[in-house]
Amino acid sequence: MAYTYEYPRPALTVDCVVFGLEADAALKVLLIRRKLPPYEGRWALPGGFVQIDESVDAAAVRELKEETGVENVFLEQLYTFGAVERDPRDRIVSVSYYALINLLDHPTQAATDASDAQWFELSALPTLGFDHQEILSCAIARLRAKIRYEPVGFELLPDVFALSQLQQLYEQILERSLDKRNFRKKLLKMDLLIDTGEKETGVAHRAAQLYRFDAERYQALKQQGFNFEL
Known part of the structure; x- marks a missing residue:
């Protein structure tokens, strides 16, 4: 049975911060170049809207695979970003995730609304769309803290x-x-x-x-x- 509500509701998205380590030990993050507005042509984190019949975890897994080809990786919920004007399209709340992978095991391939997917060193990042720089900074802080008390770093290494x-x-x-x-x-x-x-x-x-x-x-x-x- 459908319900109607007196008040408008915000849309829900997921955004994924994917960290990878190269053979030269340079820590990198995976970004996609947006094919559609807003921020068309700008680099951003992989992500998208949560479908009505899926959980936010499932949406993160799906969006990551659809936009970059990356799947079957360590993926953990990071934080919820809900600033009123964070997205110029509408009132949109994003649940963010971070993932850790070994680059050699997960080749990337841009798809859906991404025209390109590339790895960038943290010291040489392009300007990001939306509030994705804030999300990335939060993910870096989480990784630096967690790697000291849980062995998540092994996810970045080869077997x-x-x-x-x-x-x-x-x-x-x-x-x-x-x-x-x-x-x-x-x-x-x-x-x-x-x-x-x-x-x-x-x-x-x-x-x-x-x-x-x-x-x-x-x-x-x-x-x-x-x-x-x-």
Whole structure:
């Protein structure tokens, strides 16, 4: 049964901040070039309107796949942005998300109302449409805080990695240098890394040992009150 309301209702959208890490350890964010107004031709975060028959989580997954081709990734709700004039089209509230991916595992492809999809380093961002710079800043702050108490950073790495890659990841996100000895000592003491018995290949420097994150062990330890902190 349909209902009518005395007061107008705001529309609802989702916006996704997708972080990726390249082989050179440069942290990047995925942006789309808008094909339609407003901000036609301007770079923005992937996102769109929530359909009447779907949840906001489902909408975020759908929009991310439709506009960039990215799917099956770590995706977490970030914050709700509801400033009255944040969108020139109408009264629109956006539920934002952030995602963490390894670039090599997720090639991008622009579609629907996006004419292009590209990765940008955080230090060289174009001007963004809507309030997407504010959303991105919020996502960066969340990532910098969360990476210290949950092992979400492993989502940005390949399945097997060297400890130097992991340290570079943390240094990129936290924007500061970390003591190599202390970082590795604290990490290895947690007993969350599986030694693959393999080493790097095709590198000019001394080949480093390769590890894999033990997600099952982490979940089991977490149930026992384990505190991940780096």
